[in-house]
Amino acid sequence: MQSELQSIQTAVTALEDAYQAVFEVAYIGMTADQIDVVIEQQLASHGAKLPEKRATNTPFVVAADGLAPKLRINRVPLERDKLWAMDTSVHVDGCWADLGRYAWFGSLPQHIGEAHDRLLARQELIAHAIRPGMGMDEIYKVIPPGPGFEIHRIGSEPHLMPFCGDVIPAVIEKMDQSVAQGLVYETGQVICIELWAGMVGGIEDMYRVEADGVARISSSQRCIREIKVDD
Numbered sequence: 001m002q003s004e005l006q007s008i009q010t011a012v013t014a015l016e017d018a019y020q021a022v023f024e025v026a027y028i029g030m031t032a033d034q035i036d037v038v039i040e041q042q043l044a045s046h047g048a049k050l051p052e053k054r055a056t057n058t059p060f061v062v063a064a065d066g067l068a069p070k071l072r073i074n075r076v077p078l079e080r081d082k083l084w085a086m087d088t089s090v091h092v093d094g095c096w097a098d099l100g101r102y103a104w105f106g107s108l109p110q111h112i113g114e115a116h117d118r119l120l121a122r123q124e125l126i127a128h129a130i131r132p133g134m135g136m137d138e139i140y141k142v143i144p145p146g147p148g149f150e151i152h153r154i155g156s157e158p159h160l161m162p163f164c165g166d167v168i169p170a171v172i173e174k175m176d177q178s179v180a181q182g183l184v185y186e187t188g189q190v191i192c193i194e195l196w197a198g199m200v201g202g203i204e205d206m207y208r209v210e211a212d213g214v215a216r217i218s219s220s221q222r223c224i225r226e227i228k229v230d231d
Contacts, residue, residue: 004095005208008154008190009217011090011097012206014046016220019086019101022059023225028105032075035059039088048090048097059086062201080105080229083112083201096154098192099218100204103225115200116224122146123195123203127214130207132187147197154190154206185209190217
């Protein structure tokens with residue numbers, strides 16, 4: 001039997017491989033059900049599973065309203081000239097992985113690519129602010145204003161101790177509570193850091209809390225994938 005950390009790492013690898021498999025075969029008009037088949041086949045090869053309650057926000061096309069995917073479900077066929085994403089959770093031996101990756105058919109508009117690069121930099125800034133034993137009230141003070149973010153612990157439960165910024169209203173109360181109480185992360189815990197910035201997409205990665213900070217354990221390409229299409 002694997003340790004919790006080993007099972008989490010297996011789940012991370014399974015999910016990254018599943019996303020990569022989708023990106024390799026994706027085409028304009030591909031449906032969510034067709035993508036599900038690719039994901040499930042790849043996950044099965046790693047012994048990983050989707051949650052019993054289907055993750056109905058994967059895949060999703062970023063809509064013009066820019067609403068966060070948690071507030072909008074749109075498993076529509078993939079479209080040209082629109083940002084789209086893979087974002088779901090999977091588990092191995094009851095231990096979870098949760099990642100988000102984005103893609104674009106053809107050449108990505110420069111302004112979207114540059115804005116997404118800034119989002120990746122903000123994710124790393126947030127990660128570098130986290131220290132074991134440091135209260136969320138202290139962590140939050142050193143993170144500059146910007147796109148909303150969510151930090152949650154992950155392990156044997158998919159979303160334990162969630163904290164969130166101002167983009168996803170459903171969990172603002174929990175974020176306020178965590179800051180007020182100075183809740184902390186401890187060495188050895190695994191966390192997700194997720195950001196959402198509307199029309200330029202988002203990012204979600206997993207990190208392990210270590211003595212001197214956090215280390216990212218998800219390793220797949222974080223920038224928006226450009227998928228070749230025939231003109």
